[in-house]
Amino acid sequence: MADDAKRRRMMVDTQIRPADVTKFPIIAAMLKVPREAFLPSDRAAAAYISENVPLTQDRVLLEPRTFAKMLDMLSITGEMLVLDIGCGYGYSAAVIAQIAEAVVAVESDDSLADEAETLLSEHHADNVVLHRGPLTDGAPEHGPYDAILVEGAVEDVPDTLLAQLKDGGRIACLFQEGRLGVVRIGYKLDGHVSWRFGFNAGAPVLPGFEKHTSFAL
Helix, strand or coil: CCHHHHHHHHHHHHHHHHHCCCCCCHHHHHHHHCCHHHHCCHHHHHHHCCCEEEECEEEEEHHHHHHHHHHHCCCCCCCCCEEEEECCCCCCHHHHHHHCCCEEECCCHHHHHHHHHHHHHHHHCCEEEEEEEEHHCCCCCCCCCCEEEEEEEEECCCCHHCCCEEEEEEEEEEEEEEEEEEEEEEECCCEEEEEEEEEECCCCCCCCCCCCCCCCC
């Protein structure tokens, strides 16, 4: 346990702070939540590397820098309700739960959802609601949300998800554009979401978030 605490401190000191993430609640949450506990046992040793860690064929735990910078840009505070899309084993939801008032974590993969349910309970993330269903559907019955975080790359963001964001709210997405990945923050004002560039990052495209192209003869 002491070694894992040292690894968390090193992660923060070498990956998070140098990425200009300085908000104390984010730093404190990432020092507290044991990242290694929210991974398959055979991948726990890779918990603190500066890379995405595979969970399934098309799902990853986002690298610490990417995750922390997305949280930083969302400016989550203690009175906010946050929608976490694609929570995997629950790490992201556990971290956000330390910062926000409440989290609704959406997971479409039953095996991942089972693990997340167990781990979030074990780590006393009592302000997290786990919602099972398609990631693109979100969880409208619990919304609207002050902030939405999408845990993987997207080519397109469905209107059904954007509709769950409160006016004045923010959404963080990693857009896959060709071979590049770009994190953008969407700001919703008067029912319209405008996107601003954040930083470059990479991850697999989440199931359901592929761009649908139509072919014309």
